[in-house]
Amino acid sequence: MPEILPDSSKKLFQYIINGIDINEPEAEVSSIAYRVIDHLFHIDKAEVIVDRSLNITTKEKKNLDQFIMRINDHEPIQYIVGETEFYGRKFEVNSSVLIPRPETEELIALIIKENRDKKIKFLDIGTGSGCIPVTLARELRDSKAYAIDIDPRVIKTARSNAARHEVDVEFLLIDILTESIPGGPFDLIVSNPPYVLESEREHMKANVLDHEPATALFVSDKDPFLFYRRICELSQQALRDGGRLYFEVNEKYAEDIKAMMEVLDFHSVDITQDLNGKNRIVRGLWTNDLFAKPERL
Numbered sequence: 001m002p003e004i005l006p007d008s009s010k011k012l013f014q015y016i017i018n019g020i021d022i023n024e025p026e027a028e029v030s031s032i033a034y035r036v037i038d039h040l041f042h043i044d045k046a047e048v049i050v051d052r053s054l055n056i057t058t059k060e061k062k063n064l065d066q067f068i069m070r071i072n073d074h075e076p077i078q079y080i081v082g083e084t085e086f087y088g089r090k091f092e093v094n095s096s097v098l099i100p101r102p103e104t105e106e107l108i109a110l111i112i113k114e115n116r117d118k119k120i121k122f123l124d125i126g127t128g129s130g131c132i133p134v135t136l137a138r139e140l141r142d143s144k145a146y147a148i149d150i151d152p153r154v155i156k157t158a159r160s161n162a163a164r165h166e167v168d169v170e171f172l173l174i175d176i177l178t179e180s181i182p183g184g185p186f187d188l189i190v191s192n193p194p195y196v197l198e199s200e201r202e203h204m205k206a207n208v209l210d211h212e213p214a215t216a217l218f219v220s221d222k223d224p225f226l227f228y229r230r231i232c233e234l235s236q237q238a239l240r241d242g243g244r245l246y247f248e249v250n251e252k253y254a255e256d257i258k259a260m261m262e263v264l265d266f267h268s269v270d271i272t273q274d275l276n277g278k279n280r281i282v283r284g285l286w287t288n289d290l291f292a293k294p295e296r297l
Contacts, residue, residue: 005061009043010051019068032077036067039081074206086131089138091161096153097129104192106274107248107281108132111190112139114244119143120187123238125176125231126150130158130169132190137167145169146183148176151215176230185240192248193227194219224250228257232264239286246283254279 006012016033024032037043040063043052056064070080078084078099083092086100087108093099119142124133127147137145147169149155155171162169172182196204199221219226228247235245245266249257254271261269266284274280 005056005058006054007056008051008053009037009048012037012041012043012054012056013048016064016068019065019072021072022074032071035077035081036064036071040064040067086129087135087139089135089165091129091131091134092157092164093129094157096151097157100129100131103274103280104132104248106272107190107192107246108135108139110272110281110283111136111188111246115140115143115188118187121185122146122188122190123148123181123183123186125181125189125191126193126227127158127171128154128192130161130171132192133169134158134161134165134167136190137162137169138165146172146186148172148174148181150175176227176234181234181238184238186238186243187240188244188246189231189235189239190246191227191231193231195224195227195248195250195253224253225257225260229260229264232261232266235286236264241286241288243286244283245286246281248280249282251278251280254282257282258284 006015013033016036017029020029020032022029034045034048037048038045040060041054041056067080071077076099078093079095082094083090084099085091087105091100116139118140120140121144122133122136124130124136124145124147127133127149130147133145133147137143145167147158149158149171150173152173155173158169159171162171170183174181194215196218198218201218228249231247232245235243239245245261247257258269258271261282261284265286267287269282269284271279272281272283
């Protein structure tokens with residue numbers, strides 16, 4: 001008996017919904033299904049709703065079934081389709097880089113707001129997909145962009161994204177825990193370093209634990225501020241007088257990181273909450289003026 005193939009967009013959508021077997025809310029499963037249809041068949045949500053007629057081949061259905069198997073293996077849909085959206089642009093992602101989060105978009109928005117009319121030279125530490133330097137380079141058109149990571153695979157992906165969005169970013173393969181930062185002085189340094197505690201693994205979903213790079217996520221409970229402290233120390237030499245340091249942080253430790261920055265002689269250090277009211281961004285000013293008055297950032 002010949003295989004029955006979905007012959008309309010609604011039937012195709014329902015076929016995918018019925019095939020997905022993951023413990024996620026109905027809205028999330030529907031979102032994944034729409035994304036699969038768009039990627040494989042170039043059918044958007046509106047076309048699904050109007051129930052467009054289809055003529056799917058056996059080969060196309062086999063490819064679709066492989067996608068569904070990967071979804072049921074908890075592989076993030078962003079890795080399956082090979083891209084995600086960040087700040088209104090599409091970025092290549094794969095298992096060597098983290099999938100950019102909405103909180104990082106808020107960090108970007110703050111930096112753009114405070115530096116829109118300035119010609120700045122900036123550095124992103126731990127660049128991952130390159131979403132931070134590429135977006136800043138696109139939005140702050142007269143800026144000079146630099147980015148650091150420890151993994152050659154990551155640098156390759158980030159370079160691909162810079163080329164995709166036609167911006168010039170100088171990517172450097174550096175281990176910040178053992179090496180210094182070249183290319184300074186910078187007007188701005190930004191970092192979203194590993195900040196999830198190893199002890200928090202048990203509370204995380206399989207799509208993160210089994211597929212996203214652990215080295216970009218986790219830090220030892222014994223030294224949760226390892227990367228923040230090291231970046232602060234490097235920034236003391238790499239920032240120009242009056243330069244700024246921006247961090248994305250674990251909400252639990254925002255106050256501690258603020259205190260650490262103040263102990264390390266950063267000025268006007270403050271905390272910004274994200275849209276969910278969580279302490280998510282810590283930023284501070286670096287100056288050689290010991291008598292500098294607090295600046296409102």
